[in-house]
Amino acid sequence: METKIYDKLHVAIIMDGNGRWAEARGLPRSAGHRAGAHSVARVVEASAKQGIAALTLYAFSSDNWQRPATEVSTLFGLFDRYLRTQVKALAGNGIRLSVIGRRDRLATSLLNSITRAERETAGGKGLHLRIAIDYSSRHEMARALQARTARGDMHDPLGTHDVDLLIRTGGEQRLSDFMLWECAYAELLFTPVQWPDFDETALASALRAFSSRQRRFGGLASTAA
């Protein structure tokens, strides 16, 4: 069995490249998203096996509402299906699932699937899987600031989950309003692999690359945590 050396690690992934993966095969974009959903299931399982503590996946950004309605509806259909079909397996594997992002613009059926999946996996002691839907980092920060001002306290407004390793697939090198606060000291890894092709081996190689980075958190190599 593999040694669990990543048990404190928070990995975040910007899952990009579904559309290009499909176009390169002469398939509709929806086929790329479906393949992307398979990749999600595979990478979640691989992350749990590797002993990663938390995995945050960027599934739908608040700016993705600008896409054609048919594509948006395909994506929401896939999220709903993932939650409904995977909940038992997730719970069985000790994976706790949370959905982050705005909930006020989601359909009631999806909200029900989210609530159920969160409730049924709440006892998971292994991987914490966080799926970001209708997520905007700037929106989260603005909301947290307002809430803090209203309460007048200094409590950590975002309930911070510092990211250790941020992976973006699909070859672009940008953050696209994802976890801007939590990535303050994240190691960034950009790979040309399209999301539907990102598998267990690609994850393992990203983790190896991360292990060879020297993290200093603004200090000196000898004093960094």
Ligand code: FPP
């Ligand atoms: C980016 O690829 C991907 C998305 C906007 C959606 C991510 C969704 C999935 C991986 C599908 C299922 C997810 C879950 C959680 C079950 P893109 O369409 O922007 O690709 P492109 O840049 O090549 O056009």
